[in-house]
Amino acid sequence: MNILLLGSGGREHALSWKIKQSQKTEKLYIAPGNAGTAQIGINVAIAATDFPAIKQFVLQKDIHYVIVGSEEPLVKGIYDFFKNDAELTNIPVIGPSQQGAQLEGSKDFAKAFMMRHKIPTAKYLSVTKENIAQGIDFLNSLKAPYVLKADGLAAGKGVLIINDREEAIIELGKMLNGSFGKASETVVIEEFLSGIECSVFVATDGKSYKILPEAKDYKRIGEGDTGLNTGGMGAVSPVPFADETFMRKVEERIVIPTVNGLKAENVDYKGFIFIGLMNVNGSPFVIEYNCRMGDPETEVVMLRIKSDLVDIIEGIAMCKLNEKTLVFEERSAATVMLVSSGYPGNYAKGKVIMGLEQISGSIIFHAGTVEKDGNTVTGGGRVVAVSSYGNNLEEALNQSYKNAEIINFDGKYYRTDIGFDLK
Numbered sequence: 536m537n538i539l540l541l542g543s544g545g546r547e548h549a550l551s552w553k554i555k556q557s558q559k560t561e562k563l564y565i566a567p568g569n570a571g572t573a574q575i576g577i578n579v580a581i582a583a584t585d586f587p588a589i590k591q592f593v594l595q596k597d598i599h600y601v602i603v604g605s606e607e608p609l610v611k612g613i614y615d616f617f618k619n620d621a622e623l624t625n626i627p628v629i630g631p632s633q634q635g636a637q638l639e640g641s642k643d644f645a646k647a648f649m650m651r652h653k654i655p656t657a658k659y660l661s662v663t664k665e666n667i668a669q670g671i672d673f674l675n676s677l678k679a680p681y682v683l684k685a686d687g688l689a690a691g692k693g694v695l696i697i698n699d700r701e702e703a704i705i706e707l708g709k710m711l712n713g714s715f716g717k718a719s720e721t722v723v724i725e726e727f728l729s730g731i732e733c734s735v736f737v738a739t740d741g742k743s744y745k746i747l748p749e750a751k752d753y754k755r756i757g758e759g760d761t762g763l764n765t766g767g768m769g770a771v772s773p774v775p776f777a778d779e780t781f782m783r784k785v786e787e788r789i790v791i792p793t794v795n796g797l798k799a800e801n802v803d804y805k806g807f808i809f810i811g812l813m814n815v816n817g818s819p820f821v822i823e824y825n826c827r828m829g830d831p832e833t834e835v836v837m838l839r840i841k842s843d844l845v846d847i848i849e850g851i852a853m854c855k856l857n858e859k860t861l862v863f864e865e866r867s868a869a870t871v872m873l874v875s876s877g878y879p880g881n882y883a884k885g886k887v888i889m890g891l892e893q894i895s896g897s898i899i900f901h902a903g904t905v906e907k908d909g910n911t912v913t914g915g916g917r918v919v920a921v922s923s924y925g926n927n928l929e930e931a932l933n934q935s936y937k938n939a940e941i942i943n944f945d946g947k948y949y950r951t952d953i954g955f956d957l958k
């Protein structure tokens with residue numbers, strides 16, 4: 536199989552690492568990739584949203600599968616672009632149709648979908664300038680803290696959680712006036728759910744599904760979950776509270792109604808569904824859907840899949856997922872993200888990364904790195920993820936911290952309390 540993977544982060548490096556382990560993989564190309572994926576496959580200088588260039592490349596290189604790592608090409612309709620093109624229509628794209636990607640692309644669409652299919656989620660109201668008075672009434676009916684979400688994609692920064700009602704009303708006005716651009720022309724106001732979060736990943740071929748290993752990520756920049764939201768500072772898998780009882784509730788109340796709901800509404804969805812959950816006293820509630828694998832969760836989930844990922848991909852593409860077996864790795868996995876100082880605010884790039892060749896007992900997934908003058912240098916806020924196995928979470932985390940100390944670059948920062956709330 537010749538495979539083209541779209542994206543350039545730690546998620547794509549982890550997916551490449553897993554895809555490369557398959558006997559079925561012949562050529563693996565990554566567009567655009569990073570310095571880490573270049574060690575496993577062939578990076579291609581094409582943007583993940585440049586559909587015409589992707590078309591040329593796919594035909595030229597006889598690509599059998601296109602796996603879409605990030606949400607933007609999916610929300611922009613790459614699945615439909617392939618399906619509606621006579622030369623491309625028989626080449627499977629692993630990822631939902633543009634309509635299916637609305638589960639992530641529009642918080643309002645996702646909430647309405649959950650209402651239609653009785654999927655547990657926070658009480659909400661979608662607000663535009665037309666019904667702002669109703670929005671303020673709804674805010675007045677809620678207890679603090681107040682959750683305001685930009686409807687459209689906002690790079691993980693479109694959610695505000697505000698303790699003061701007056702401030703929330705002001706922020707609502709600012710959002711509707713475009714503080715997140717077009718993404719906040721509609722704002723979803725939600726009741727605050729108090730509990731502990733985790734991420735559940737589902738592979739589906741539109742008919743059946745497989746639940747992958749769950750994970751928990753840590754988004755805040757500061758220890759103890761303080762400070763600004765980032766793309767993710769670390770993750771662990773398995774998640775102790777996501778035991779058999781909890782996961783059965785997730786499957787019955789959320790996964791099955793979601794897959795069946797998409798089928799009932801004739802939404803083409805062959806790919807991954809990432810469900811952000813809140814565990815409220817043992818009951819799962821959907822916080823959000825993403826239409827692709829998570830980052831940094833993928834950097835632990837891939838370690839815990841024993842099966843051949845390309846075999847699963849084939850099952851998704853050929854609608855034969857129910858014939859496939861999915862075996863989990865019993866060991867625990869943890870990943871610690873090393874970031875540039877100043878992230879998620881302004882940060883410098885181009886810092887030489889030292890110590891990568893001295894690492895043992897961990898797998899380094901590159902998130903934001905570039906090859907320059909024979910050195911690997913920092914090329915993003917998130918730089919590398921240090922992933923490790925362990926007989927338990929603590930062991931896996933300690934292995935990652937040991938190697939996080941060995942890797943060095945100016946301004947290196949990482950959290951040392953990943954998994955703190957699971958002990």
Ligand SMILES: Nc1ncnc2c1ncn2[C@@H]1O[C@H](COP(=O)(O)OP(=O)(O)OP(=O)(O)O)[C@@H](O)[C@H]1O
Nearest residue numbers: 657682691692693694725726727728811822823825
């Ligand atoms: N109703 C809620 N109650 C409590 N916390 C919430 C609620 N909705 C969102 N949050 C918090 O805000 C975070 C971001 O919200 P959400 O996942 O919907 O946004 P997002 O921008 O799509 O994030 P991501 O980058 O993970 O895709 C959640 O991980 C959770 O911590």
Ligand SMILES: [Mg+2]
Nearest residue numbers: 639823824825
């Ligand atoms: Mg999201």
